[in-house]
Structure formats: C-alpha cells, structure tokens
Amino acid sequence: MRKIFLLLLTALSIQLHLHAQGYQLSIRLKNYNSGKLFLANYMGRTTYLADSAEVNPAGEVVLKGKTPLYPGIYLIVLPGKQKYVETLIDRQQFFSVTIDTADLVGKTVYKGSPDNELFLAYNRFLFQQESLTRSITDQLKTARTAADSAKVAPLQQELGKKLQEYRHELVSQHPQAILSAIFKAMKEPEIPQKPEGEDSSFAYRYFKGHYWDEVELSTDRLVRTPVLEAKLKKYFSQLVVNMPDSIIVDCDALLARTRKSKEAFKYVLWWLTYNYESSPYMGMDAVFVHLVEKYYVPGDAFWLNDEQLNKIINRAYTLAPNLIGQQAAPLELKDTASKPVSLYKTKAKYTVLVFWDPTCGHCKTELPRLDSAFKASWKDKGVAMIGIKTEGTREEWLSFIRDNHLTGWIHALDADNSTNYRRLYDVYSTPVVYLLDERKKIVAKRLAVEQLNDFLERSGQKNTAAKL
Incomplete structure (x- = not known):
C-alpha cells in the first residue's frame, strides 16, 4: 500500500x-x-x-x-x-x-x-546504578531456566524502586520542571485493590481509564521527546479494543485532550493518521477515513499545504467506497466471449473478486493458488469466483486462463473503462482480492489465500453453529 x-x-x-x-x-x-x-x-x-x-x-x-x-x-x-x-x-x-x-x-x-542541572543530576544518578544494571543484564543473559530468571527479580525490584523514588522526589520538589512532566508521563497508573462487587475486568478498565491522567496533552512539552510516541503505541496496541469503532472513539477522545496545544494536536493526529493508514490489519482504513473526514476535510490540519492536504483527502475518498461493511460497487463487465457479466446478478453465498493482471509476477503465483483453494473447498461452500483483468492484452489474458486451467471462474474485463473499478475498489497494484457476502457486502479484502481460507472456514463454522 x-x-x-x-x-x-x-x-x-x-x-x-x-x-x-x-x-x-x-x-x-x-x-x-x-x-x-x-x-x-x-x-x-x-x-x-x-x-x-x-x-x-x-x-x-x-x-x-x-x-x-x-x-x-x-x-x-x-x-x-x-x-x-x-x-x-x-x-x-x-x-x-x-x-x-x-x-x-x-x-x-x-x-x-x-532544567539541565536537574537532568544532569538524574543522569549521574543513573550512572551510579550502572553496576546494578549490568549485574541484572548479565544474569538475564546467562539465565537458563525460569528459576534463574526469578533470582534476578529482587535486583530488578530494587533498581525499579530506586528509580521511582528518585523520580517521585524530583516531581515533588520541582513540579513545574519539564523533567517532571517527562517522569509523570513515563509512570503508569497504579491499580488499587478491586472493590467489592467489581468484575475481573476492573484492573484493565482502571488502567485504561487513568492511562493519560499524568500525561501533559494540553502543552507541547512532550511532543519532542520519545515519551509521547511510546505512550501512544502502547495505548492503541495493548489497551484499545482492536475494532475500528472502538479505535475511532478513543482517537476522538484523545485528540479532544490535545486541543489546547497546537503541537500536541498536530503530532497526535499525524501519528494516528499514519498508524491507521499504514496498518497491516484489515479494516483499519476505516479509522483513517474517519480521521480525514473529521479533521482534515474541515481544515484542522493547519500545518499542511494544499497539495499535501489534497493527497490525504483524495486517499481517503479512494478508500471510503470499499471499507469493510460497505456495499460493493456495481460492476457491469464482459466475459471472455464478450457477453455481459453483472456482479449483482451473480448469485452466490460468497463472491471472491480478484483483480489481476496476466503479466504480473505476483498474480502468476497467486492465481493458481486461489484456484486450487476454490476447487478444493470454496466451491462446495457456495463461493463464486470472479476474476477481472486489469492490464495485459486479451491474448495474454486468455492464454493464462487456459494454461492454468482456471475453470469454474467468471472471467471478465472492463474493456472501455466504464465502471471506474480502480477508484471504487482501490486497485493500484495486483492482485487485489475482495470477499463479498450473499448481499454483496464487503466482509474482507486484501487477504492472502491462507487468510481467506481461514475466514471462510470460520464463517462456515458460525453458520453451522447458528443452524444447530
């Protein structure tokens, strides 16, 4: 991508x-x-x-x-x-x-x-703990068993206690210092004893709910440190439910806390936008589209020039029609005999759309693998395969289909480029794979053969369980 x-x-x-x-x-x-x-x-x-x-x-x-x-x-x-x-x-x-x-x-x-006198004193304190730190490192390197690692625990606790006491004392004596802001942001919430009547999720909810309490998000003092990025990474990778709707809620809540600082807002919005535009997880592009529509389109990204802003907005508009859960865009195509093929007239429990190019090296590897999975199990699950040519000559296209025995598929192309499929399905490289349900709603996209197979297997198990 x-x-x-x-x-x-x-x-x-x-x-x-x-x-x-x-x-x-x-x-x-x-x-x-x-x-x-x-x-x-x-x-x-x-x-x-x-x-x-x-x-x-x-x-x-x-x-x-x-x-x-x-x-x-x-x-x-x-x-x-x-x-x-x-x-x-x-x-x-x-x-x-x-x-x-x-x-x-x-x-x-x-x-x-x-500020730097405080910082230098802290670094000298760390230097004084070097022998203890080295001892811990050496013992962990030579540890062979869990028991060996457990022996190091008291030393780690001792070092951790010294660091926390030093930082706590500094924050108490110099609450307005930038080093205090850094130390407070580095400290994680201390979870109290679970109150009577609370369920087992109390610790998680408390930790997540108080994660940002000591982090200065209304000033710009943490933006140019490694601390803020580390906090963001842990929060969104470990504490936020990995579902677009949940992520969007947390993104908006966090950005609202940065509004008093242009630099904090700029950095957090950039980090979130880049993180979810480039996410390897399926469906996270919905977060990217939300951020663009809510913050970039109204002009909140004040640091970007028109060209940069337009690139981001255009990218979001390209992704918006093909998000997970959206209805797939209609496709009216022609098959190998130049007869009409319609996506919505193709009735199947599932439809696998494959945009491919007979001259593409990756396609030459993946198309036969998709075909093997289709013939081995997908066909019996009610899957229809629609392959759509994107590049290459008609002769190359037909030759690849014939030589690789891609039978049972619906093979089609948009010879006169009337469907605008490249924009509607975000096809800028090949192969691009979509999985549609019976109503032609997008349920998965850009999956490898193994991932697609697992998805169909899980879907089949759910349907079987529902019938029982």
Whole structure:
C-alpha cells in the first residue's frame, strides 16, 4: 500500500513562529577546535536537525535564533557525529554548557539552565546504578531456566524502586520542571485493590481509564521527546479494543485532550493518521477515513499545504467506497466471449473478486493458488469466483486462463473503462482480492489465500453453529 505519510513526515517537524525572544546556546567543547556541531530534537523515536554551527579554534560554538525552540529533549551532536549529549529545552533558552568528551556525564557543566542541572543530576544518578544494571543484564543473559530468571527479580525490584523514588522526589520538589512532566508521563497508573462487587475486568478498565491522567496533552512539552510516541503505541496496541469503532472513539477522545496545544494536536493526529493508514490489519482504513473526514476535510490540519492536504483527502475518498461493511460497487463487465457479466446478478453465498493482471509476477503465483483453494473447498461452500483483468492484452489474458486451467471462474474485463473499478475498489497494484457476502457486502479484502481460507472456514463454522 502506498504510504503517503512517509512523504509528509518532514512537514510535521516544521516549526511555527512564536512570539518571544529566541534562543542562544553557548557551548564550549574540550578537545575540539574545529568541525561542525549539530543540534537535533526528538520527534517520537526519530530525530530532526534543529540547528548547526562551526566550532571555532577555541572549541566554542554558539547556536542562536530569533525564534525560540520548541520544548523537548534535544541532542547536542559533537563533530564527527559519534557522540552526543542530551539536553532539555523549555522556557529558559539562553544558557551555556561545557562538554568534556573524556566524561560526558561527570564533567559536563551547565550554567543558567536549572532544567539541565536537574537532568544532569538524574543522569549521574543513573550512572551510579550502572553496576546494578549490568549485574541484572548479565544474569538475564546467562539465565537458563525460569528459576534463574526469578533470582534476578529482587535486583530488578530494587533498581525499579530506586528509580521511582528518585523520580517521585524530583516531581515533588520541582513540579513545574519539564523533567517532571517527562517522569509523570513515563509512570503508569497504579491499580488499587478491586472493590467489592467489581468484575475481573476492573484492573484493565482502571488502567485504561487513568492511562493519560499524568500525561501533559494540553502543552507541547512532550511532543519532542520519545515519551509521547511510546505512550501512544502502547495505548492503541495493548489497551484499545482492536475494532475500528472502538479505535475511532478513543482517537476522538484523545485528540479532544490535545486541543489546547497546537503541537500536541498536530503530532497526535499525524501519528494516528499514519498508524491507521499504514496498518497491516484489515479494516483499519476505516479509522483513517474517519480521521480525514473529521479533521482534515474541515481544515484542522493547519500545518499542511494544499497539495499535501489534497493527497490525504483524495486517499481517503479512494478508500471510503470499499471499507469493510460497505456495499460493493456495481460492476457491469464482459466475459471472455464478450457477453455481459453483472456482479449483482451473480448469485452466490460468497463472491471472491480478484483483480489481476496476466503479466504480473505476483498474480502468476497467486492465481493458481486461489484456484486450487476454490476447487478444493470454496466451491462446495457456495463461493463464486470472479476474476477481472486489469492490464495485459486479451491474448495474454486468455492464454493464462487456459494454461492454468482456471475453470469454474467468471472471467471478465472492463474493456472501455466504464465502471471506474480502480477508484471504487482501490486497485493500484495486483492482485487485489475482495470477499463479498450473499448481499454483496464487503466482509474482507486484501487477504492472502491462507487468510481467506481461514475466514471462510470460520464463517462456515458460525453458520453451522447458528443452524444447530
């Protein structure tokens, strides 16, 4: 599937002008007297260049601009791009830092940046726990049995307790610091004891219901960190019911919480849209279409230019007619003898539509496999096969059907392109497979032979159970 949002990822990182005095980072490097230094920021797990400057012979470099940097975790990447120092950016954007490559944690010194003094102290604390962390890692690597792994548990609990206590103390003493916002977002809800009368789903419902409580979604301070993406990924992959209707409800609820921050809204909407446009799971395109219709069509995606916006909207309009649960678009075609073929006049318990090209390498592999499954079991289940030629000559088409003994199928084509099937069925590569029910409603699409076979088997078992 064409992933249009890979083309738009750079648009996400374009910064808006803010009304403030800009920024200036004065950096002194020990053991460097030339080269280029880079400043980058996180956007999820990816990093983007924010600024750069040459190091002077004294090992000094100044990064400055008239427009303030957005808050987040930034990387001061040293010349050669082999080493970097993570730096926090928030309200205070005029500060200096001295970096000694001999000890990036122990000898780095900030002046005029309380946020980074807190961050540096935390990193030094982590460095102090390195021996305990290494011991845990080594024991897990050599663990042979569950009992071996269980022996490591007390060490893991000890380390976890130390980290939580440190973070809790920092949040208590510096509640407004950006590092506190990061720590609060990283912490997961603590599930209380199940109240009397609650069922077994209480823990899940509580955890999901309080998952975003400590996450700053009304500011932009978490957008340029890896934290927000990690939270989104866990929430929508582990906590939200993997059904389009449920996902849509959670998408809308989450986006409503970001409305006070343009940057948070922009990032969350982009992440959701890309995630469900490119999802490998069948039916998730319904989420993509919903997001486009609710947020992009009215103009809420303020960061996109007209060309980018039109690409997204056109993609959604292409998918909308062929979503799971929709009635399949009518097809009036001609068969190999140029006689009329009508999708809706083809009566069958199930109809498998296959858009294919006799010159396509993948089609040459998949068509015989579909035919084998059809003759082995699908035909007995009341399945009708309709193969529709998309490319290639008439001679190539007829020759492939004959040479591969694709008998029992309805073979058809739209010689004069009157059905607009490419747009209605989103056919831009081949083969494309749809499964329709008795009323020609789309029940599955873009499935491999094995997945389609499993789907038909499950459907048959359900029908048998219903009759009993």
